[in-house]
Amino acid sequence: MKKRIVNNVEYLTFKNFNKHRFLKHGFSTRHGGVSEGYFSSMNLRLESSDSKENVKRNFEIFLDIFDLKRDNAMFSDQVHDNKILVVTNKNEINCSDFDGLITDLSDFGLITFHADCVPVFFADVKKKVIGVAHSGWKGTSLNISFEMISKFKNVYNSELKDIIVGIGPSIGGCCYEVGKEVYDEFILKSDLYNEFFEKKNEKYMFDLKRTIEFDLIRAGIKKENIEISNYCTKCDSDLFFSHRAHGLKRGSMVALIVKQ
Numbered sequence: 001m002k003k004r005i006v007n008n009v010e011y012l013t014f015k016n017f018n019k020h021r022f023l024k025h026g027f028s029t030r031h032g033g034v035s036e037g038y039f040s041s042m043n044l045r046l047e048s049s050d051s052k053e054n055v056k057r058n059f060e061i062f063l064d065i066f067d068l069k070r071d072n073a074m075f076s077d078q079v080h081d082n083k084i085l086v087v088t089n090k091n092e093i094n095c096s097d098f099d100g101l102i103t104d105l106s107d108f109g110l111i112t113f114h115a116d117c118v119p120v121f122f123a124d125v126k127k128k129v130i131g132v133a134h135s136g137w138k139g140t141s142l143n144i145s146f147e148m149i150s151k152f153k154n155v156y157n158s159e160l161k162d163i164i165v166g167i168g169p170s171i172g173g174c175c176y177e178v179g180k181e182v183y184d185e186f187i188l189k190s191d192l193y194n195e196f197f198e199k200k201n202e203k204y205m206f207d208l209k210r211t212i213e214f215d216l217i218r219a220g221i222k223k224e225n226i227e228i229s230n231y232c233t234k235c236d237s238d239l240f241f242s243h244r245a246h247g248l249k250r251g252s253m254v255a256l257i258v259k260q
C-alpha cells in the first residue's frame, strides 16, 4: 500500500488501484481528525460515545479529500453477513444489513467501517464498476467476496480478468487468535482452509487476509490482480483503531471508494 498525507490526514491506498484514473479510494488511519482521548483523532464511527460534532467534522475532513459530501456517499450498516447492496440511485436509503456495496454511479462514495475486520476493495477497470466489503471471520466464512464477484458478473456483466481487488489493513495472522468454533466453521467447508490456521495451545492463529485471497482466486480473480496490505491493525495500533488492542475504547476507520 501507499501512504498519503493530504491536509494532515493520513490514509492508505492500493498501488493497483492508483493506476486507474477513474478510481479514487482510501483507507483512513487514526491521524488527521479532531476527536480526543481514545477516539484520537480520526474517529469515523457514527455510533460511538464520541462527540457527534467531532465525528461529523471528521467525516467532512476525510470526505473532502475525495471531493465528496456526506449526502453523496452510502454507508454500510453491516451485520457480519454476506449481503451486497447494488446501489442504483443516489437517493437509496435502505442500506441496513448489508456488509458490501457495489455501484457504477459516478461521484458517489461507498463506505464500510472497520476496526480489525478486513476491508476488501473491488473495481472492474473496463466497465468501471466499484465495490467495497466488510469481511470479518463470519462474512469470510459466508464468502462475501464470492457474493461480490457474483454481483459484478450477474448485474454488470463483468469479466473476471478485469476485476482488481485490494485486501486492506486488518488484524493479521500474527495477532488474530480464534477459538475452535471458528476453525470448525471453515474446515466444515473444506480441508483446504487448514493452511490459514496455526494451532496454538487450545486456540488458533488465523490469517483472514490470505483466506480471502484464496477465496478470490477460487472465484476466478487473477492472483496478480490482488494486492494485500501487510498492515496489522493490532500490531500498529498507533496508526489504527483495533478492537483487539483497544476493546470498546476506540473509534473506527473507514474504507472508501468512488468513481469519477
Ligand SMILES: [Zn+2]
Residues within 6 Å of the ligand: 171, 172, 173, 174, 175, 176, 232, 233, 234, 235, 236
Ligand atoms: Zn499483528
